[in-house]
Amino acid sequence: MKVAIISVTYKGALLAEHLAKSLDFKVDIFAKSGRSANDAGQTYDSLSHLIQDVFTEYDGFVFIMATGIVVRVIAPYIQDKRFDPAVVVMDDGGQHAISLLSGHIGRANELTITVSKAVNAVPVITTATDVAGLPAADVLAVKLDLVIEPFEQLKAINAAIVNGDQVTFFMDRSLANYTHFYLPAVEMGVRLVDMDDLGAAENYDSAVVITDKELYMTKPHLYLRPATxxxxxxxxxxxxxxxxxxxxxxxxxxxxxxxxxxxxxxxxxxxxxxxxxxxxxxxxxxxxxxxxxxxxxxxxxxxxxxxxxxxxxxxxxxxxxxxxxxxxxxxxxxxxxxxxxxxxxxxxxxxxxxxxx
Known part of the structure; x- marks a missing residue:
């Protein structure tokens, strides 16, 4: 993961430097001109111009500044949760880290936890499935490198999970190396039912199915497609x-x-x-x-x-x-x-x- 840490105050620049040293992935630091710490990283004059130049160049961003500033500066560049980078916001006192954008697919929730641990901040995560402690289809897709199909159905499936509907996760055991998918899912707390039982298992409202096969299904469903x-x-x-x-x-x-x-x-x-x-x-x-x-x-x-x-x-x-x-x-x-x-x-x-x- 390639991450940019951007600050606007001198105190924030000090925190950015400390944070960068604590992370084990590629990090670039950007500080406001005249407010950098120990000449670490690069400086910028205009935050809006900086974001225009770099928003598509990083997998994730950690903004050390007010949330309102971040919302306004990234708004013109937000497109789709499948492609938007992870965006995390921290106060320059390092007290809170907020997962702001692309929490699941972009891994902002994961990045929030990571940076919070690095500086002993309180992580703030608001995605409903995470708050409820429930497995989300897109989190599983990211974890297992699966393609969501149809993507438009994802919101309805995750909403059904949060609302307490019976959403059953099915696994195609005929997939080559299916344990590559099965074991991490189980570790995440996802209960997987054999896809062979799909027709017989009538006691579900919606289904999430890990398979590369085309199926005929009448109930609401979402496929997670492995690259096979x-x-x-x-x-x-x-x-x-x-x-x-x-x-x-x-x-x-x-x-x-x-x-x-x-x-x-x-x-x-x-x-x-x-x-x-x-x-x-x-x-x-x-x-x-x-x-x-x-x-x-x-x-x-x-x-x-x-x-x-x-x-x-x-x-x-x-x-x-x-x-x-x-x-x-x-x-x-x-x-x-x-x-x-x-x-x-x-x-x-x-x-x-x-x-x-």
């Missing part, structure tokens, strides 16, 4: 990102998996400058991995994939999407074999190793 799918892609030169994304989504749904569970795209090194592919990866917010012809050919030979003489003439190897899917996911088998769309071929494997991280 490796997509192998072959395409003709000039194919648009819209065409590629449409083909990917169709193929995911063909095998009953959510496109929100895509972890990585794979293709041939020949396509390293393919604009449509690069844009598709950017829109999906996943890495795009390129493999050499030698790597693809070795996988083709080991798996005995069917090859195309036309493809081989064009790029030097007879198959792209199937070997690229396996290589991207470090997998041994495919969930979806080569599927042809206009100008595009897609194959899908289940990720066994996130080797690119």
């Amino acid at each position: 799918l490796a997509i192998g892609i072959g395409c003709r030169r000039g194919t648009s990102s819209t065409e590629i994304l449409t083909a990917i989504e169709n193929c995911c749904r063909k095998i009953g998996r959510s496109p929100k569970s895509i972890a990585v795209l794979g293709t041939t090194q020949v396509k390293h400058d393919e604009v449509g592919l690069l844009a598709a990866a950017q829109q999906l917010a996943v890495p795009l991995k390129f493999f050499t012809n030698d790597e693809l050919q070795q996988c083709i030979s080991e798996q005995k994939f069917t090859t195309s003489s036309f493809v081989e003439e064009q790029i030097g190897v007879g198959s792209v999407c199937e070997p690229a899917a396996l290589l991207a996911g470090q997998a041994n088998s495919l969930l979806l074999s080569r599927t042809v769309h206009p100008k595009i071929t897609i194959a899908i494997a289940e990720v066994k190793s996130r080797w690119w991280e």
